[in-house]
Amino acid sequence: MRPLLIVNPQSSGGKTGKIFDGMLAPIRRILGEVDVARTERARHAVDLAREAALDGRETVVAVGGDGSINEVVNGLMQARDRGAAGTRLGIIGAGTGGDLCRTLKLNRRLDRYCTAIASGSARPMDVGRFSYETHGGERAEAFFVNVLSAGMGGLVDQIVSQTSRALGNTLAYTMASLRGLARSRVGRVRCVAALRGETRELELATRNVAICNGRFFGSGMQVAPMARADDGVFDVIDLGDAPPLRFAAVSTGMYTGSHIRHPDVRHFQCDRIELTLLNRDVEPVFLLDVDGEPLGRLPITVTLEPKAIQVLAPAD
Template structure:
């Protein structure tokens, strides 16, 4: 039996549509029915996604990590299935899931791939698929989101360098699985379901999207002159061997800071950090991805 798909397209969809259309043509050529629903905001997009999944369609997300979070949050816990056409600047969850890039390979996976259950992160106010991060990387993300004319390959490196120049470490308290809080002075804390963020940085190389756990990466105090090397090591995940980096792991994490610092989730603003409580929802979302 052929699959049916509903592609949910938001108002800022130029890049996503350009990637979606050739995939949609290949899906139709393969016998699938494909509808495209245009929406005007997050609330409508999530309602369309839930309604389409309830009717038996695979919900197609064509975009980056923010788009996947928007639609994945709507489907988590419902039994609906999310299909992904990677079309963002970072595509970090797609990278973690090992999704293909060529339209032909994406269509083949969507037509014939088996659903895979992955974890999500409950922040209380939002459902996150990839990671939550509070500190200099969130400040860098703010800058990256404002960038309009910077080549895509340079957006995150330039934003990171500019954010770092004026940043001072904060004092964080981190409690894992209800244990005693650990106090650490750090540039940033990343609570990761997926191992990648920032357009390909392997910030949490031990993270798995289906292990029921969160990996907490704390980048502690170090000379700012060391950061270019640390960033280079993040491409492979080698930075976690540094003494300045602390790695924790658990199913729930409570995080607070001694001053307001920005907190982001999957490329979008989450809050100004006072305190956050994060909890894994194991296997809450079904996606079409390699097993």
């Protein structure tokens, strides 16, 4: 079967939809003939990827940003739960953040994305399965492949989705982060974490806690420089409850990874974790950031699915 390209025309503030037709010729020069499906609504890529995998498609390519990749992974994982585990994930990054591409060392050029896909060289990647509360108060289940955070991150995602990208993606995230910090609140979070069957419980006072399979979020912030996407563990980064100015200074260190050494920051590993917000009054601004998308809120239960997806990317 031909590779299926699932294109999100709305990614990168709608830029992908405007330029994709011009991308097709160079894509076909490297990949040969491909099939194309454009998403028409939120979460549509989940359905498209699931059905493609159930139909036996060997390769499904996400064309878009981190949110688009997340939707395709969700579809592939739903198909995997139904016995269709053979579909490989390809990526053509065309979004705002590009954070999973950084973790996977995919060079952010169209020809390099296509060459990685055409090589057929796949590497395994862990996936997080989680249950959460939707904004409507219902329980739901989904998957993430890069970073799931709770707190200020979801608030920033919400602001980014309403921000112009005219001055560039990084500046859009920077401005949204400043606005998000001003509105953020400290959450008291009950945390139950397990690693290889050993469980511990602790209470976090934090503006943001990140459960990391990948290394980057927020358009290049190296939140978990030690993380590997195939090592069978999550790296949890608690950014602490510092006042806004000190929190901003600590957060700036994420561009180099130096924040890990700051006394406000806590790091531990797990393969299963439960987070429950104890001070529910901060709930409106203590939101989930799931691979760059504001999906819902606490409580969440997260488990790691080791080496669940094969991704067409260079070996780490």
